[in-house]
Amino acid sequence: MPEIRRDPISGNWVVVGYKYISIDNRAICPFCPGNEDLTPPTIREVKDETGSWRIRCFPSRNFLFVIEASEEKRAEGLYDKMSNLGAHEIIVETPEHAKIFSNFTEKEVELLFRFYQERVFDLKRDKRFRYIQVFKNYGELAGSYIFHPHSHVLATPILPQRIEHELKNAKEHYMRKERCLFCDVLRQEVRDKKRVVIQNVHFVAFCPFASRFPFETWIVPKQHKDSFEDINEEEVVSSFTQILLNTMKRIEKLTNAYTIVYHTSPNFVYTNPLAEGDSSPSNYFHWHVEIMPRDFRSSKYKREDEFYVTALLPEEAAAILRAQKV
Numbered sequence: 023m024p025e026i027r028r029d030p031i032s033g034n035w036v037v038v039g040y041k042y043i044s045i046d047n048r049a050i051c052p053f054c055p056g057n058e059d060l061t062p063p064t065i066r067e068v069k070d071e072t073g074s075w076r077i078r079c080f081p082s083r084n085f086l087f088v089i090e091a092s093e094e095k096r097a098e099g100l101y102d103k104m105s106n107l108g109a110h111e112i113i114v115e116t117p118e119h120a121k122i123f124s125n126f127t128e129k130e131v132e133l134l135f136r137f138y139q140e141r142v143f144d145l146k147r148d149k150r151f152r153y154i155q156v157f158k159n160y161g162e163l164a165g166s167y168i169f170h171p172h173s174h175v176l177a178t179p180i181l182p183q184r185i186e187h188e189l190k191n192a193k194e195h196y197m198r199k200e201r202c203l204f205c206d207v208l209r210q211e212v213r214d215k216k217r218v219v220i221q222n223v224h225f226v227a228f229c230p231f232a233s234r235f236p237f238e239t240w241i242v243p244k245q246h247k248d249s250f251e252d253i254n255e256e257e258v259v260s261s262f263t264q265i266l267l268n269t270m271k272r273i274e275k276l277t278n279a280y281t282i283v284y285h286t287s288p289n290f291v292y293t294n295p296l297a298e299g300d301s302s303p304s305n306y307f308h309w310h311v312e313i314m315p316r317d318f319r320s321s322k323y324k325r326e327d328e329f330y331v332t333a334l335l336p337e338e339a340a341a342i343l344r345a346q347k348v
Contacts, residue, residue, distance in 0.1 A: 135262065
């Protein structure tokens with residue numbers, strides 16, 4: 023059984039003892055309709071008027087985390103470790119095996135977004151989980167070896183390192199200025215315009231100032247909100263669906279591999295007893311989506327001890343993305 027160990031030098035938590043279960047017959051897609059017996063039992067599905075599933079969710083065969091694991095934290099000398107408590111679910115986004123994201127309809131994207139919301143909301147009921155992460159890898163360079171469109175949902179007893187850094191920086195900014203860091207960034211990007219790809223009434227898509235990958239794009243809501251799973255307004259959901267689909271149509275013209283990650287608030291009240299004032303994430307965290315196109319260099323040569331390196335300026339990337347006809 024895998025377990026989670028903490029590196030005392032870097033502070034990183036690492037899943038060790040993970041065993042990958044290979045697919046016996048790669049000629050048969052386990053995510054296609056009719057092959058449901060090749061996957062674990064369904065957790066949740068959405069059906070069409072004929073009774074056939076449109077979206078399907080089930081536990082991953084190659085799970086990183088399991089709900090049945092113990093919550094116990096243990097020590098081994100100066101080292102810390104714990105069981106791989108959590109959840110790892112697969113969401114099959116469509117019954118169509120070869121459908122790429124830019125060919126989804128707005129209704130299909132909205133249905134998928136609503137499904138994401140439901141899974142995050144459901145998993146957050148379990149207070150043992152500190153964070154719920156939704157992400158989609160597309161293409162081998164992004165680490166996906168099943169072509170059929172699918173996403174992952176991870177529930178973890180620890181904070182992913184990047185989320186922890188975002189929370190820390192955003193909180194420090196809020197404690198100094200009593201303003202949301204993401205809101206400040208968004209205002210400057212809208213004012214400067216040179217890194218904005220597209221915007222609508224409720225959202226802005228832009229290439230971040232310090233982009234890690236060529237054509238990296240963030241989608242950020244204009245209205246401050248810490249959790250995407252709490253969005254109920256039809257108009258806002260529709261605006262998000264439109265800007266995500268429009269952005270992906272541009273990106274898929276320029277790359278055949280990418281990762282999409284939804285950043286939402288943690289599943290606990292993130293407080294610091296040494297800080298003054300209200301330090302709830304609802305004040306300083308701002309949900310957003312990070313889209314990271316992958317190329318051979320960024321996928322194969324990037325090590326954790328290196329800086330991200332990209333030859334393309336985000337201003338140039340935004341201009342190229344804007345020029346794409348969709």
